[in-house]
Amino acid sequence: MCNVTIVDYSVYLPESRIHVKEAIQQVKADGVDFQTSDSEYLNKGFELVPIEEELDLEQMIATVCRPILRRALQMNVQIAAVIFASVTNNENEERNLFDNLADEFALEAVPFIPLEEYACSTMHLSLCLASNYFMLPCQQGEGILFITADRAKNSYERSDTFMLFGDGASAALYMRGQREGQQTLASVMRVDGLVYDLAPNRIQLYYSTFYLGVRQAVRATLNESGMHIAQIALVFCTNLGTHVWSMLATVLKVPLERFYNLTLAQDGHIHNTDILNNIDHAIRTGLLKPDYFYMTISVGFGGYYGCAIHRYVKEVNELCI
Structure with a gap:
């Protein structure tokens, strides 16, 4: 890529x-x-x-x-x-x-x-x-x-x-390929291949099996980047709740503490804005530091999963062409 x-x-x-x-x-x-x-x-x-x-x-x-x-x-x-x-x-x-x-x-x-x-x-x-x-x-x-x-x-x-x-x-x-900003080292999308609708039993099925698709996406992203999960300082995930993060932490063999959770209570889940909001919050609080490698994971209803590995090089909002 x-x-x-x-x-x-x-x-x-x-x-x-x-x-x-x-x-x-x-x-x-x-x-x-x-x-x-x-x-x-x-x-x-x-x-x-x-x-x-x-x-x-x-x-x-x-x-x-x-x-x-x-x-x-x-x-x-x-x-x-x-x-x-x-x-x-x-x-x-x-x-x-x-x-x-x-x-x-x-x-x-x-x-x-x-x-x-x-x-x-x-x-x-x-x-x-x-x-x-x-x-x-x-x-x-x-x-x-x-x-x-x-x-x-x-x-x-x-x-x-x-x-x-x-x-x-x-x-x-x-x-x-810029030298400054949030560099993306690898990015992968995965699709379940299943069809979901709004029937409660199908939604429950999705929430009970989606972690398998996330695991596939994470493994593929790590393989593409040549990195090990232990090198990842923070994980920014769709704000689906601590129960979801706990499940993913177990499946991915990542300490739950690496999942960034400081926006969950105040901001909840805001569709595709979750990840950028979490990254911005982590930069402003100083918890995401320059040269950290971090992972982003998105979970989309309908069986769509995304994962990327990034490196935070410098404060963004300063374009370097």
Whole structure:
């Protein structure tokens, strides 16, 4: 694969939060068959759910994209493509959400690629797509902008049978083989090959077997990078709860303490924003240090799993072309 570097990123979470007890009460009142009790959900490490009350989805996207695009413009980075992922917005209007930004930054002719079907594993799919693109002859200074944003419009977008979903947005700028930033040394996607729907028994089946797909993805990524799991300082995973991380730690033979858990209680699960939010939080708290090797793992409902190994070289948000 061609090494991809995350040279810039941005995360937006709303200030407003509601307690999981209130969120569960709301979705049940609206007819969602939520099958986890308040106490069970709290025991998984969840406490609050971010709720966007002021910005619409287009404004959330602009909030994370505008600072990245401004810095890219200053450094003469040419945006070659925009990759967009939204679990809650699937009404084929994704391009419209980016039109004003495209006008502002002269990106009207840039390909806009909406990714669906991969649920909360889309960040790793975007890394794989970017790697394939950068293997082709391309101009110096080209970058790919990855955007993900979700804002639940109703209780059926706020939850499924077992999980609550928060609102949030994030974006990342990918470039080929940069010396500074979040270097991606290997990235792998795996697919179950099974078909899931929203029937509770099928969802339960998924949650009880998905770790097998994650293990395959992790093993393939380690093989591709030539690294051993003991070299990984931190694991940033989709925020699915401490019970899931404990299972994965056992299967992967990784100490549970390496799974980054400091955003779980306050931020919960925010679809594809989880991983960038966790990385950003770890950098700001000083727990992710320069030259650390770390692993990212994404789990997408429907049987999609992503894994990548990265090296944190320097603070991002400082483009080095």
